[in-house]
Amino acid sequence: MDLFVSANVLKIFEKEIENEVSQSFLFYGDKGLGVLYAAKVFARSMLCEKKVLGGCDKCYFCKESLKEWYDEIIILETKGDSIKVEDVKKVSKKVYYKPQYGRKKVLIINEAEKLTPDAQASLLKIIEEPKKDLIIILVSDNKEMLLDTILSRVVCVNFFKKNKKDLWVFLEKKVKKNKELISFCVDYFDNMVKDCIDYL
Numbered sequence: 001m002d003l004f005v006s007a008n009v010l011k012i013f014e015k016e017i018e019n020e021v022s023q024s025f026l027f028y029g030d031k032g033l034g035v036l037y038a039a040k041v042f043a044r045s046m047l048c049e050k051k052v053l054g055g056c057d058k059c060y061f062c063k064e065s066l067k068e069w070y071d072e073i074i075i076l077e078t079k080g081d082s083i084k085v086e087d088v089k090k091v092s093k094k095v096y097y098k099p100q101y102g103r104k105k106v107l108i109i110n111e112a113e114k115l116t117p118d119a120q121a122s123l124l125k126i127i128e129e130p131k132k133d134l135i136i137i138l139v140s141d142n143k144e145m146l147l148d149t150i151l152s153r154v155v156c157v158n159f160f161k162k163n164k165k166d167l168w169v170f171l172e173k174k175v176k177k178n179k180e181l182i183s184f185c186v187d188y189f190d191n192m193v194k195d196c197i198d199y200l
Contacts, residue, residue, distance in 0.1 A: 005038055005159060012157055013053055017045045022155045024127045024136045026112070028143040029159030036110050038159065039137045043073045043106035046135055061102050072099050077110035085118040092126055095134050104133045112138035113145035120147050127153050 005013075016022060027035050027042075041054050049059035056062050064070050076083065076091045091107065099105045109115070115123065127136060127150065138154065140146065 005034075009038070009157055009159060010053075012155070013042055013045065016042075016155075017048075017051050017053060020046070023130045023134065024138075024154040026138045026140065026143060026146070026151065026154045026156045027159060028140045028156065031141050033159045035141070035159050036108075036139050039108050039110075039139050040073070040075075043108060043135070043137065046104060046106060047072060047102055064101070072102055072104070073106045073108070075108045075110060078114060081114065083109070083111070083115045083119050085116060085122050088115070088119045088122040088126075092122070095126075095131070099133055104135055106135045106137065108137045108139060110139045112140040113142040115146070117147075120150060124150055124153075 027039050029035050044055040044062065044065045045053050047061040047065060048055045049061060050056045055065065061072070065073055071094070074091060074094055076087060078087065095105055095107050124147065130136070143151065143156070
């Protein structure tokens with residue numbers, strides 16, 4: 001599992017995967033920290049039959065979740081400047097139906113700070129009256145743009161930069177590149193894991 005996060009985030013992940021306490025989350029942190037990737041890993045973990053962090057790669061859901069058409073994990077994102085209320089209503093119809101194969105569906109909203117006020121109000125209704133088989137993950141690098149009523153109803157998970165030594169060790173194991181190039185990336189990209197991996 002190629003997940004580079006703090007011990008605190010790992011602890012939250014492991015607790016939620018094991019006990020399934022919460023249904024709505026906000027993953028937030030600076031761009032380049034791999035927050036969306038972490039959300040995808042967490043979503044896959046929540047669907048895993050064996051409740052393995054990152055997925056067991058053996059059960060039906062872990063295998064199916066790697067396919068592009070797999071619709072138990074739904075990602076809402078936009079290339080534009082905003083996510084409109086129509087977008088939220090459209091995706092809400094998808095999550096309304098029960099999971100076809102497993103116990104749960106996961107809705108990930110990337111760049112949640114782009115949600116318009118009306119879109120946030122529409123999302124709030126889903127969060128306030130959640131379906132038992134739905135998990136919602138908001139991903140944002142600017143959580144101050146979200147309504148206080150949303151922030152008060154989600155589990156906020158803060159992603160932040162780890163130290164350079166930890167990132168250096170992580171990259172050395174993952175990309176198998178020369179040490180000089182890894183050191184350059186860690187310094188040049190200011191310890192941002194996603195930017196380092198994209199470059200290498």
